[in-house]
Amino acid sequence: MKRALLGADDIFPADREAPPWPGRSEMLDGSSVFVRETPATAPGAEPALYVHGLGGSSTNWTDLAGLLANRLDGQAIDLPGFGRSEPARSYTVASFADRVIRWIEHSGRGPVHLFGNSLGGAISVRVAGTRPDLVRSLTLVSPAMPFLDPRRSSQSRVLPLLAIPRGDRLAMRFLSRITPEDMANQIIATCFADPTRVSERRRLEAIEEIRIRYELDHYIPAYLRSLRGLVSSFLRAYLPGDGSLWRIAARISAPTLVIGGRQDQLVDIRVAPAVARAVPDSRLLILDQVGHVAQMEVPRVVARAAVALLDEIHHPTARAPRLSRAVRPARRTNPRVAPA
Template identity: 25%
Template sequence: MIVDIHGVPAYAYTGGKAFDPDLPTVVFIHGAQNDHSVWALQSRYLAHHGYSVLAVDLPGHGRSKGAAKRTVEEMADWLLVVLAAAGVTRAALVGHSMGSLIALETAHKAPDRVTKLALLGSTFPMKVSDALLGTSRDNEQAAIDMVNIFSHSSMAQKPSCPGPGFSVMGGARRLMQRMSQINPEQLFYTDFFACNAYANGEIAAQSVGCPVLFVLGAKDVMTPPKSAKGLLAAMPHAKTITVDAGHAMMQEQPDAVLDALAAFLR
């Protein structure tokens, strides 16, 4: 599905079903140097089980055109415009990593438009080390390799992986490389800088009144579960589920993530 945002095409995957804004809507928001495809299983399942789905490509990522947004606040504003263009008045937001900050900020900006909030691999502040931030600016391929290693708990896929013989790490690495090819304007650095600079997380979290779910990776070294304590303290009504995965939990444990989201959305 493509919507026009001030003359610039914005893409959202609808899970293989025609989008119907009259159904309960779930919006998926990817993380840095990724696109909608990281939500392949979760978005498609929900689209075939009673929900309308929008798994967006953020500006400068995947099929969405235009320059990448440089702040989390700008991305949240963009998302609200996309929802309006798609005819969505209220939606559940599901965000991973950088996408979780965008979902959180969107819920803060427009609380009447967010029904539920699911934050995966989230933390605040989402600081990026100086070494990794500098590498993403000066040597994007090296940053891709570093993050790909840090984001996975194992070099090999788990026995439950839905694609036997498929390299989870290899697929993630290739996706990030493709994002660089699509947008050579230091995309990874722009994304990381936005995460590192976002300062409104605590205020945004304190303002959230809708149901909230945290899905945390037990082996996540990018956003360790203990680093989410500040957000959890600001949202005492939130529920937490931990899955046996690293930061790339949707790929390492797709069924466990889907089960958590499906139960929460019901």
């Protein structure tokens, strides 16, 4: 494990808020998948794929994909049951990873620079660890890798619904009492360390996306079943066999960047250093005053770290010109996180 480097900030365009990138639906193995395209703005750009987290969508990558468009030809996928993709029969981490693998194969763009946030991070770990031929590099933002203490996540209040028959109906009844505006504010307060970093435009986009979710009968079941699948992967991490995400992480051969927000309310902050220790060729970046979705809260910082990783891949003896004070070495003790 190494400390992450940051590239220069002035290589990126001035801040501007682009609308969500255009997308398209495409049939994949008999089911519709929705993918947003962020076309490259410079020749020689390499393919990238962005995978969102639980309850998110491809729009979670709008800003970061735009900043990296001069280096990466981006696609952001809506996982089954989320965004505009059709629901699935299974919502385990393994089934999501199989879907991502099939998309990379179907699109013919591999190997890709793979980005994953939260649940998307766990999915990306499985993709990179089981299909190294499809992944050129791996960037994980607050990956939802197994940890034992539910008090470390604000998702713990949802966990009882997983054990209640027809918990999705209870959840839908509860949500019907919350306006999309209030729900958007709650999500922003949970996912961002500083909610004032969310512009009015992005807030309105979040409200509209939530309004669409409320109209989809499959969204709540997909959310709860995905959470159940994620929790199951946590439990399996402590059992013998090759299914443990920590054992899979140890098999990753791609150069990997792991980013954690010190004020993350959803994933234990100790997870990011543990992931960096588990992956053989890794770099760790811990960001102060940042929450669960660093790619949305501080996209320029994440873009600088991603560019530094790309530069290292292409010029392994060179070093990025600047190093952020936000980079912190990982502690060696991590008693509540599953061993690799």
